Amino acid sequence: MNGLVPPRKVAFYIRVSTERQAKVEEGSLKNQEQMLRAELDRRNAQHKDWGTFVESYVDEGISGKTTNRPAFQRLMQDIELGRIDTVMFTELSRLSRSLKDFLNIFEFAQRYTCDLVCLKTEIDTTSPYQSLVTKILMVFAEFEREMTSRRTALNAYERSKRGLANGGAAPPGYRRDKKRKGYLIVDPVESRIVQEIFSMYLKEQSIKQTVEQIQEHYHEPLGRNITRSKVYTILTNKAYVGVREIYRRDEANRQEVAAVWEPIIDRQTFDQVQVALQKNRDRYNRHLDRGRFAYLFSGLIRCGNCGQRLQGKSAWSSSNRHRYHYYSHRRSCPKGGIVRIDAALIHRLVLGWLRDIMNDGERFERLRQEGVKRVNHRIEELQEALTQIDQQQTFLVEQIDTRINELARSKEDAIRCSIEASITRLASRQEELRQERLYAEHEVGQLEALATSPRLFANYQKQIRKTLGLVDQDGHAENAKTALKDLLAALTLNPEDIKIALSGLVNRRALSSTLLVVAPPDRLELPT
Numbered sequence: 001m002n003g004l005v006p007p008r009k010v011a012f013y014i015r016v017s018t019e020r021q022a023k024v025e026e027g028s029l030k031n032q033e034q035m036l037r038a039e040l041d042r043r044n045a046q047h048k049d050w051g052t053f054v055e056s057y058v059d060e061g062i063s064g065k066t067t068n069r070p071a072f073q074r075l076m077q078d079i080e081l082g083r084i085d086t087v088m089f090t091e092l093s094r095l096s097r098s099l100k101d102f103l104n105i106f107e108f109a110q111r112y113t114c115d116l117v118c119l120k121t122e123i124d125t126t127s128p129y130q131s132l133v134t135k136i137l138m139v140f141a142e143f144e145r146e147m148t149s150r151r152t153a154l155n156a157y158e159r160s161k162r163g164l165a166n167g168g169a170a171p172p173g174y175r176r177d178k179k180r181k182g183y184l185i186v187d188p189v190e191s192r193i194v195q196e197i198f199s200m201y202l203k204e205q206s207i208k209q210t211v212e213q214i215q216e217h218y219h220e221p222l223g224r225n226i227t228r229s230k231v232y233t234i235l236t237n238k239a240y241v242g243v244r245e246i247y248r249r250d251e252a253n254r255q256e257v258a259a260v261w262e263p264i265i266d267r268q269t270f271d272q273v274q275v276a277l278q279k280n281r282d283r284y285n286r287h288l289d290r291g292r293f294a295y296l297f298s299g300l301i302r303c304g305n306c307g308q309r310l311q312g313k314s315a316w317s318s319s320n321r322h323r324y325h326y327y328s329h330r331r332s333c334p335k336g337g338i339v340r341i342d343a344a345l346i347h348r349l350v351l352g353w354l355r356d357i358m359n360d361g362e363r364f365e366r367l368r369q370e371g372v373k374r375v376n377h378r379i380e381e382l383q384e385a386l387t388q389i390d391q392q393q394t395f396l397v398e399q400i401d402t403r404i405n406e407l408a409r410s411k412e413d414a415i416r417c418s419i420e421a422s423i424t425r426l427a428s429r430q431e432e433l434r435q436e437r438l439y440a441e442h443e444v445g446q447l448e449a450l451a452t453s454p455r456l457f458a459n460y461q462k463q464i465r466k467t468l469g470l471v472d473q474d475g476h477a478e479n480a481k482t483a484l485k486d487l488l489a490a491l492t493l494n495p496e497d498i499k500i501a502l503s504g505l506v507n508r509r510a511l512s513s514t515l516l517v518v519a520p521p522d523r524l525e526l527p528t
């Protein structure tokens with residue numbers, strides 16, 4: 001190597017997915033770090049100044065199936081910022097467990113001319129033809145994994161069709177038959193408690209009462225440790241009437257077959273319990289509807305005139321028969337904005353708009369392009385600012401030069417002092433500008449990545465779908481609110497319209513101030 005090539009800036013990426021894995025020898029944190037260090041030393045011995053170690057990025061107890069890992073995200077940022085240009089890791093699975101993610105990481109690394117070095121699979125993009133090998137290897141790895149999981153799933157499905165239990169723990173009241181896989185044996189003590197839970201619930205019609213009674217009368221582990229959710233799970237589990245449910249949580253595909261084990265509850269009791277449970281659920285839901293209105297946009301919606309965050313409030317109608325829900329200023333709007341607005345109306349407009357753009361791909365694409373235009377405009381602004389910073393810097397350098405010359409010429413202490421003070425001031429201004437420049441450069445980089453990301457569209461649709469799913473679910477108001485706060489950068493109520501801005505998803509932290517998509521729903525009609 002010639003001496004002109006600067007050494008690589010090397011990062012180690014280390015991930016341990018479980019606590020157990022963190023402790024076992026092979027994949028342990030320490031072990032991974034030692035292996036990486038040894039490899040770095042070896043390369044440095046081979047080529048002088050191959051690379052300088054910068055930092056270890058460590059994710060503990062986090063799965064490789066997601067890229068939402070704190071250290072990993074930090075690493076990506078440092079690659080963007082140019083702090084890192086070579087990432088070393090022990091196995092591919094440390095970096096990513098999905099081909100899609102890996103290829104994204106791979107492309108990302110290439111964009112920032114960052115090399116990836118993997119010890120075990122001999123992947124090493126520092127050699128040119130290896131990048132092709134890398135891709136091919138990954139395709140095979142993914143294929144292999146997919147086949148394995150499909151085989152496992154198919155196997156489990158075939159077994160369940162025959163009425164056999166799956167691999168998990170046996171439901172209370174049963175034990176696994178150690179001699180015959182998939183068979184359950186009735187546990188004499190626990191099955192009696194399960195039967196008691198069914199008859200107690202029919203008598204009390206209350207899960208809370210049932211729990212108290214069982215706890216009082218049964219001191220075996222199942223009785224002592226019974227909880228409301230356990231009682232509920234037991235009361236709704238068809239395994240007790242000798243039914244094997246397939247895809248229990250998937251309503252569309254749910255199937256039932258006769259189980260290979262003996263029932264411990266008769267069908268009539270089970271059905272009576274289901275009727276009683278449904279009655280209680282209905283009562284509870286009615287109570288919820290009456291008692292609590294979910295102000296989904298509380299603290300998120302702002303007045304476009306004065307910028308105040310509007311809060312959810314309610315009031316009785318003058319007849320005292322109807323309760324109104326609305327979003328409101330604390331008192332009034334100092335700038336003549338809309339003081340308060342019907343909450344249900346806003347929900348309908350905003351959620352309806354989200355639903356529309358989620359279902360209408362073309363419309364979304366138009367909005368996305370508009371968003372990209374906005375981002376590009378912002379990039380231009382920043383570049384303009386960068387040019388100005390550079391001009392100021394040049395000016396400052398000249399000023400400092402002049403002062404230094406003056407300093408060389410002057411002999412008087414008082415004058416020297418004042419010149420020195422002036423130089424210090426100029427230098428600190430120079431440093432400020434340097435910081436400003438770095439920040440603006442960083443923002444430009446992020447925005448460029450955002451504007452060119454092909455994943456953006458898919459990401460938004462996915463996130464909107466998930467968020468609306470939460471909104472539609474009863475009793476998940478808090479989760480829905482959090483998801484909406486993530487999804488919407490701003491919700492602005494103007495006298496003429498509502499502006500909805502989705503937040504940047506590629507790097508939420510850096511882009512929270514970027515309004516990506518701004519679209520007024522149809523002209524707002526105010527309640528009279």
Ligand SMILES: [Zn+2]
Nearest residue numbers: 303306333337
């Ligand atoms: Zn206002």
